Amino acid sequence: MPVSPIRIVLSRPTHPGNIGATARAMKNMGLAELTLVAPLKFPHPEATALAADAVDVLERARVCETLAQAVGDCELVIGTSARNRRIGWPALDPRECAARLCGAQGMSALVFGQERTGLINDELDLCQYVVTIPTSPAYPSINLAGAAQIMTYEIFRARQADFDGDARREQPLATAEELQLFYEHLERVLVQTEFLDPQNPRLLMRRLIRLYGRTGLDRNELNILRGILTSIEKGGDRQKN
Amino acid sequence: MPVSPIRIVLSRPTHPGNIGATARAMKNMGLAELTLVAPLKFPHPEATALAADAVDVLERARVCETLAQAVGDCELVIGTSARNRRIGWPALDPRECAARLCGAQGMSALVFGQERTGLINDELDLCQYVVTIPTSPAYPSINLAGAAQIMTYEIFRARQADFDGDARREQPLATAEELQLFYEHLERVLVQTEFLDPQNPRLLMRRLIRLYGRTGLDRNELNILRGILTSIEKGGDRQKN
Numbered sequence: 001m002p003v004s005p006i007r008i009v010l011s012r013p014t015h016p017g018n019i020g021a022t023a024r025a026m027k028n029m030g031l032a033e034l035t036l037v038a039p040l041k042f043p044h045p046e047a048t049a050l051a052a053d054a055v056d057v058l059e060r061a062r063v064c065e066t067l068a069q070a071v072g073d074c075e076l077v078i079g080t081s082a083r084n085r086r087i088g089w090p091a092l093d094p095r096e097c098a099a100r101l102c103g104a105q106g107m108s109a110l111v112f113g114q115e116r117t118g119l120i121n122d123e124l125d126l127c128q129y130v131v132t133i134p135t136s137p138a139y140p141s142i143n144l145a146g147a148a149q150i151m152t153y154e155i156f157r158a159r160q161a162d163f164d165g166d167a168r169r170e171q172p173l174a175t176a177e178e179l180q181l182f183y184e185h186l187e188r189v190l191v192q193t194e195f196l197d198p199q200n201p202r203l204l205m206r207r208l209i210r211l212y213g214r215t216g217l218d219r220n221e222l223n224i225l226r227g228i229l230t231s232i233e234k235g236g237d238r239q240k241n
Numbered sequence: 242m243p244v245s246p247i248r249i250v251l252s253r254p255t256h257p258g259n260i261g262a263t264a265r266a267m268k269n270m271g272l273a274e275l276t277l278v279a280p281l282k283f284p285h286p287e288a289t290a291l292a293a294d295a296v297d298v299l300e301r302a303r304v305c306e307t308l309a310q311a312v313g314d315c316e317l318v319i320g321t322s323a324r325n326r327r328i329g330w331p332a333l334d335p336r337e338c339a340a341r342l343c344g345a346q347g348m349s350a351l352v353f354g355q356e357r358t359g360l361i362n363d364e365l366d367l368c369q370y371v372v373t374i375p376t377s378p379a380y381p382s383i384n385l386a387g388a389a390q391i392m393t394y395e396i397f398r399a400r401q402a403d404f405d406g407d408a409r410r411e412q413p414l415a416t417a418e419e420l421q422l423f424y425e426h427l428e429r430v431l432v433q434t435e436f437l438d439p440q441n442p443r444l445l446m447r448r449l450i451r452l453y454g455r456t457g458l459d460r461n462e463l464n465i466l467r468g469i470l471t472s473i474e475k476g477g478d479r480q481k482n
Contacts, residue, residue, distance in 0.1 A: 025387055030377035053380055133394070134401060136271035139294055142390075146266055149387040150394050153374070160375060195472035207465060215456045224448060231436035232473055 004108065006101050006155060008148065009070050011037040011123055012114040020050030020058065021145035022112075027054035029152035030159070034061040035070045035109075050145075067111065067123050076100065076108035079119045079127035080147060082140050092176070094151060097131035098158035103172060110151060115144050129176065174222040182222055182229075183209055189229045245349065247342050247396060249389065250311045252278040252364055253355040261291030261299065262386035263353075268295035270393035271400070275302040276311045276350075291386075308352065308364050317341065317349035320360045320368035321388060323381050335392060338372035339399035351392060356385050415463040423463055423470075424450055430470045 008026055013019055019042060023034055034057050036042055042063065051058050064070040071077045078097055092100065101108045111127060113119030124130065133142060133150055142150075174182070187205055190196035196204055217225070249267055254260055260283060264275055275298050277283055283304065292299050305311040312318045319338055333341065342349045352368060354360030365371065374383060374391055383391075415423070428446055431437035437445055458466070 021384060021387070024380075024384055027380040028376045028383050028387070030379070050384075052384070053382070134397060135269045136397070138271070139265075139268040141294070142269050143262060143265055143291075143293070146262070146269070146387070146390040149383075149390045153391050156375060156377070190469065190472075193469070193472040193476050195469050204465070207462065211456060211458070211462050215452060217452070221448065221452050224445070228431065228434070228436050231431075231434040232476075235434050235473075235476060 004102060004104050004106070005033060006031060006104075007033040007035055007071075007074065007107060007109040008152070009035045009037060009067070009109050009111040010039070010144070010148075011067050011070075011111055011119065012040070013042075013112075013144065014040045014115055015144070016041045016044035016047035017050045018115065018144040018148075019044075019061075020047035020052075020054075022148040023047075023051040023057040023061070024054040025145065025149040025152045027057050029156035031152055031155065032057060032060070034058070036061055036063050037067050037070050038065060039063065067126055071109045071111065071126055073107055074109045075106040076104040077111060077127045078109070078129045078131055079111045079124050080113065080151065081124070081130045081132055082118055082135075082142070083132060092129050092131045094131060094133055094154045095158070097129070097151070098154035099173065100129070101155060102158045110155075112144055112148060172219055174217045174219050178219070178222055179213070179217070182212070182217075182226060185226060185229050189232050192233065245343060245345050245347075246274060247272060247345075248274045248276055248312075248315065248348060248350040249393070250276045250278060250308070250350050250352040251280070251385070251389075252308050252311075252352055252360065253280070254283075254353075254385065255281045255356055256385070257282045257285035257288035258291045259356065259385040259389075260285075260302075261288035261293075261295075263389040264288070264292040264298040264302070265295040266386065266390040266393045268298050270397035272393055272396065273298060273301070275299070277302055277304045278308050278311050279306060280304065308367055312350045312352065312367055314348055315350045316347040317345040318352060318368045319350070319370045319372055320352045320365050321354065321392065322359055322365070322371045322373055323376075323383070333370050333372045335372060335374055335395045336399070338370070338392070339395035341370070342396060343399045351396075353385055353389060413460050415458045415460050419460070419463055420454070420458070423453070423458075423467060426467060426470050430473050433474065 008022065008031060010019060010022060013036065019036065019039060026032065026034060047058060048055055078092065078101065101110060111119065113123060133147060135142060186208065187196065191198050249263065249272060251260060251263060254277065260277065260280060267275060288299060289296055319333065319342065342351060352360065354364060374388060376383060424446065427449065428437065432439050
């Protein structure tokens with residue numbers, strides 16, 4: 001199976017040690033393509049020291065002025081964030097994120113923000129998804145190199161699973177947007193059948209979203225469920241006529 | 242739910258930065274108990290700097306002379322190794338390792354060896370299991386702090402899964418008989434809405450059974466789904482009258 005290329009992008013990194021440690025984590029996990037956006041200090045002896053036997057990743061690293069340049073050729077761009085800063089922004093779990101990156105047909109990118117601020121809104125605008133690493137609420141701020149280590153590990157495992165074939169699906173998984181449209185469709189139909197009281201929809205919809213969310217629906221299954229909802233709506237229309 | 246205590250042990254660490262970064266990774270992932278065996282430099286300003294807001298973990302860290310002292314009170318001891326050095330030594334995957342640590346009744350320990358050598362044979366003799374983080378064969382040597390980051394992340398996720406599992410286990414899972422009644426109900430409704438052609442029902446029902454079957458429906462969720470089906474049937478009855 002051809003392995004889809006995944007680029008790791010560090011945007012405005014301030015500590016050269018984090019650049020080197022990220023390069024090492026990448027090579028440990030079989031990734032080679034590193035892009036740095038406006039690094040404060042690079043090249044730097046501390047980056048080289050922490051890269052250890054991954055200096056080749058540093059030497060091949062591309063340096064850009066803007067994030068737009070770094071991800072312009074990518075079909076899928078995912079940003080990392082310590083918390084979901086935007087209501088309604090589709091947030092992924094690290095394993096979902098890794099599966100999507102490995103499932104992309106063309107070039108994809110995983111973007112890490114500056115150590116202190118994380119990704120700012122202008123940078124998030126270039127991302128289709130945000131991934132959040134689950135942490136203790138007592139101390140959610142993971143070191144940049146540590147976050148890169150976790151995410152490259154999950155990418156390696158997702159690729160292994162693809163190779164092993166056990167997590168491989170014939171159909172691609174439904175996207176977060178497709179799931180959202182399904183939930184909205186489901187809610188409309190449940191209001192129509194009078195199962196759901198629109199005055200108090202919250203808990204019921206949350207339970208259904210949790211149920212379908214953990215199932216890992218593929219696109220074919222989602223289309224079947226949407227088709228069922230449409231057939232119920234048509235029954236209601238026949239009733240009105 | 243009481244959380245089983247898990248101790249992180251660094252044996253003979255030579256770089257104080259790795260001690261600090263491990264303390265930070267631990268606090269990120271809800272772990273508090275750090276033991277250091279014969280650290281080369283500790284306390285040290287570099288450890289403190291890299292611990293960031295996890296200096297409390299460093300301050301409470303226990304320092305021992307030998308690994309035997311560090312794990313003497315543990316019922317389960319697991320050592321990390323870049324490769325399985327002993328034929329027949331039971332080697333775990335990080336997720337299996339995290340599940341075992343979280344499932345232990347008493348104190349358990351996860352032990353990391355010295356940066357350059359890893360755990361030596363005398364140290365491995367004190368471990369019941371070895372865990373190996375999967376890596377690219379091109380560069381299998383993960384930085385000590387990076388390995389601690391991955392393993393603490395897997396421990397956090399295993400605890401989350403236990404917690405979610407417990408919350409879900411408040412409701413018993415639906416029995417095979419209840420599931421069968423649900424599938425029959427679903428089939429009747431799909432024939433009524435004309436989504437399912439009773440002349441050729443097989444493939445569609447098999448797909449839906451596979452979808453709901455892997456979800457692990459609890460009894461409450463099954464009752465919600467049965468209620469939705471009944472509300473659709475009533476809509477059809479209203480249509481007939």
